[in-house]
Amino acid sequence: MEKLMIAGGRPLRGTVQISGAKNSAIALIPAAVLSETPVTLDNLPALSDVAIYCELLQELGCSVDWNGDELSIDPTHIRSVPMPNGNVKKLRASYYLMGALLGRFGEAHIGMPGGCNFEPRPIDQHIKGFEALGAVVTNENGALHLRAKELRGAKIYLDVVSVGATINIMLAAARAKGTTVIENAAKEPEIIDVATLLSSMGAKIKGAGTETIRIEGVESMHGCRHSIIPDRIQAGTYMIAAAATKGDVLIDNIIPKHMEALTAKMQEMGVHIYEMDEAIRVVGQPEYQSVDVKALVYPGFATDLQSPMTSLLTQARGVSILTDQVYSNRFKHIPELNRMGAKIKVEGRSAIIEHAELHPAKVKASDLRAGASLIIAALTAKEGVTEVTGVEFIDRGYDRIVENLSALGAEVWRE
Ligand SMILES: CC(=O)N[C@H]1[C@@H](OP(=O)(O)OP(=O)(O)OC[C@H]2O[C@@H](n3ccc(=O)[nH]c3=O)[C@H](O)[C@@H]2O)O[C@H](CO)[C@@H](O)[C@@H]1O
Numbered sequence: 001m002e003k004l005m006i007a008g009g010r011p012l013r014g015t016v017q018i019s020g021a022k023n024s025a026i027a028l029i030p031a032a033v034l035s036e037t038p039v040t041l042d043n044l045p046a047l048s049d050v051a052i053y054c055e056l057l058q059e060l061g062c063s064v065d066w067n068g069d070e071l072s073i074d075p076t077h078i079r080s081v082p083m084p085n086g087n088v089k090k091l092r093a094s095y096y097l098m099g100a101l102l103g104r105f106g107e108a109h110i111g112m113p114g115g116c117n118f119e120p121r122p123i124d125q126h127i128k129g130f131e132a133l134g135a136v137v138t139n140e141n142g143a144l145h146l147r148a149k150e151l152r153g154a155k156i157y158l159d160v161v162s163v164g165a166t167i168n169i170m171l172a173a174a175r176a177k178g179t180t181v182i183e184n185a186a187k188e189p190e191i192i193d194v195a196t197l198l199s200s201m202g203a204k205i206k207g208a209g210t211e212t213i214r215i216e217g218v219e220s221m222h223g224c225r226h227s228i229i230p231d232r233i234q235a236g237t238y239m240i241a242a243a244a245t246k247g248d249v250l251i252d253n254i255i256p257k258h259m260e261a262l263t264a265k266m267q268e269m270g271v272h273i274y275e276m277d278e279a280i281r282v283v284g285q286p287e288y289q290s291v292d293v294k295a296l297v298y299p300g301f302a303t304d305l306q307s308p309m310t311s312l313l314t315q316a317r318g319v320s321i322l323t324d325q326v327y328s329n330r331f332k333h334i335p336e337l338n339r340m341g342a343k344i345k346v347e348g349r350s351a352i353i354e355h356a357e358l359h360p361a362k363v364k365a366s367d368l369r370a371g372a373s374l375i376i377a378a379l380t381a382k383e384g385v386t387e388v389t390g391v392e393f394i395d396r397g398y399d400r401i402v403e404n405l406s407a408l409g410a411e412v413w414r415e
Pocket residue numbers: 023026092093120121122123124125126127160161162163164165186303304326327328
């Protein structure tokens with residue numbers, strides 16, 4: 001079993017380059033399925049989720065060429081083969097093959113997704129969207145079979161603001177007959193990134209990034225070259241780690257606008273933050289104020305930064321309350337943080353966080369962002385070495401984390 005070993009207590013100092021966004025990459029890769037000719041993605045992050053997605057496309061008959069941070073996908077020989085098990089269970093975003101294959105072939109047979117299962121994560125809104133577009137969806141031994149004689153544009157009002165459902169419906173609707181309107185759509189930057197790729201492939205999409213997205217279906221789509229947006233969650237994690245270790249870090253190759261909710265909260269705590277065109281410098285301070293944080297849909301504070309932020313809030317004077325309005329029970333990191341000396345109670349959807357000195361311990365990451373939260377806590381804990389297991393979750397979403405942290409002066413290694 002692989003472990004991350006972290007000897008904390010050193011301020012992080014230097015520059016970190018942020019890679020492309022996981023949550024974009026794993027939607028853009030299946031989007032290539034809609035094209036008749038090769039699609040090339042730049043600024044690709046080196047993540048296990050990306051590697052698994054490449055295997056999924058190969059299983060479908062695509063040829064895939066991954067070279068450094070560039071990925072070329074040739075869908076010339078693609079076919080819609082059943083994928084009830086196997087790789088589809090290893091990541092959450094395998095659900096995008098439902099929308100993409102439905103759009104391309106009018107048929108998809110895909111097992112229910114895996115990924116971080118910190119609580120039940122239903123996909124009823126995805127299914128509602130596919131059905132509105134004319135698909136018949138049946139559950140066959142735990143895998144969804146989607147069939148449509150013809151996909152037709154429709155008006156779809158999402159009952160919950162869902163990133164996955166918004167993107168999945170966009171994928172299927174891109175090649176449907178007529179116009180689809182998604183109301184109450186999610187507005188995350190990754191949705192705009194997918195819409196940008198689809199538009200470069202010939203789709204007609206308006207309104208991505210607002211709550212109403214209009215997609216006029218087209219008969220065929222073609223290849224293009226697209227650069228993936230920077231990963232705002234990785235960027236936020238390094239911002240938080242810089243503050244928690246009282247360091248001084250330039251987080252480079254990012255879009256500072258995407259970080260606004262986090263930047264504002266960290267400034268409210270007393271962290272010094274300097275914004276540049278494509279970078280943010282975080283300068284830690286000896287003391288921080290407690291703050292209340294609500295994780296919301298974009299442009300609110302990202303739920304994926306909720307667990308890392310919990311670790312920083314243990315370093316603030318007073319009591320902070322962190323409430324997650326997106327997931328009701330995303331708190332598996334908290335018993336582990338408490339093993340490191342944190343004083344955190346969970347009440348309903350909120351974590352009540354008191355100031356505490358953290359110490360090293362043996363802890364387990366049970367999901368990706370819980371892992372990030374434990375790494376930040378370990379970097380803060382003095383005198384000794386923290387062992388973090390569950391590294392496979394961390395590798396889903398953090399590109400070269402050991403190399404990046406080491407370059408910033410952290411004492412961290414894999415065992
Ligand atoms: C691969 C990917 O991009 N993952 C991100 C995506 O996940 P994902 O797209 O799965 O998350 P959603 O935005 O769909 O989920 C938001 C909320 O809606 C609920 N819901 C969602 C769909 C549905 O059909 N029914 C339903 O009830 C979920 O349980 C959750 O409470 O957005 C989440 C919220 O920003 C992030 O935490 C994940 O990192």
